[in-house]
Amino acid sequence: xxxxxxxxxxxxxxxxxxxxxxxxxxxxxxxxxxxxxxxxxxxxxxxxxxxxxxxxxxxxxxxxxxxxxxxxxxxxxxxxxxxxxxxxxxxxxxxxxxxxxxxxxxxxxxxxxxxxx
Amino acid sequence: xxxxxxxxxxxxxxxxxxxxxxxxxxxxxxxxxxxxxxxxxxxxxxxxxxxxxxxxxxxxxxxxxxxxxxxxxxxxxxxxxxxxxxxxxxxxxxxxxxxxxxxxxxxxxxxxxx
Numbered sequence: 001x002x003x004x005x006x007x008x009x010x011x012x013x014x015x016x017x018x019x020x021x022x023x024x025x026x027x028x029x030x031x032x033x034x035x036x037x038x039x040x041x042x043x044x045x046x047x048x049x050x051x052x053x054x055x056x057x058x059x060x061x062x063x064x065x066x067x068x069x070x071x072x073x074x075x076x077x078x079x080x081x082x083x084x085x086x087x088x089x090x091x092x093x094x095x096x097x098x099x100x101x102x103x104x105x106x107x108x109x110x111x112x113x114x115x116x117x
Numbered sequence: 118x119x120x121x122x123x124x125x126x127x128x129x130x131x132x133x134x135x136x137x138x139x140x141x142x143x144x145x146x147x148x149x150x151x152x153x154x155x156x157x158x159x160x161x162x163x164x165x166x167x168x169x170x171x172x173x174x175x176x177x178x179x180x181x182x183x184x185x186x187x188x189x190x191x192x193x194x195x196x197x198x199x200x201x202x203x204x205x206x207x208x209x210x211x212x213x214x215x216x217x218x219x220x221x222x223x224x225x226x227x228x229x230x231x
Binding site: 006009033035037042043044045047050052091093098103104105106107108109110 | 148150152157158159160161162165167173175205207209211217219220221222223224225227
């Protein structure tokens with residue numbers, strides 16, 4: 001069974017600093033995908049970034065980048081130049097392909113990030 | 118933009134009631150999902166569906182059922198609501214054919230069972 005671990009329940013970062021949110025995973029499937037979502041206090045889940053297991057380069061999307069270390073089974077999210085609006089819960093998730101088609105996600109428990117002045 | 122709409126943001130029901138949570142997506146996605154979110158536990162998959170009238174159990178299906186009569190609509194049913202089903206419920210959808218496509222989520226329903 002797939003498993004996602006986020007060991008940091010809460011993190012603080014100063015505005016304009018970079019922050020790394022940790023995510024490790026466990027799977028026996030050679031083909032998988034890793035997603036990061038942001039959930040502000042309003043509750044909606046916002047997709048941030050995706051990394052496929054066969055992707056040669058680390059994914060980047062604006063201020064978000066994914067530090068993908070396949071051998072260590074880690075997929076840490078790096079947020080550069082933190083902003084107050086980055087304060088939110090962040091979830092790491094792993095895609096599992098289904099035999100009948102499609103896929104499902106397994107989520108970690110999340111990291112609550114607070115950006116301070 | 119993909120739009121996933123959940124019928125209620127907040128809902129209060131009594132124990133023993135039959136509760137319906139509705140979810141509609143407008144992007145013709147094959148896959149639809151129901152999760153519940155509890156503090157410290159992240160999102161846990163209740164049920165999912167990869168086609169009309171098809172349903173699969175997720176990780177925590179006990180006490181729930183689902184219905185998918187039309188492609189765009191996926192309903193979660195609490196047959197006899199109990200207080201331990203007080204939670205945030207999130208619906209999501211995704212296309213079938215591109216595995217790197219993210220799931221798109223609704224805004225969630227905060228359900229309280231009294």
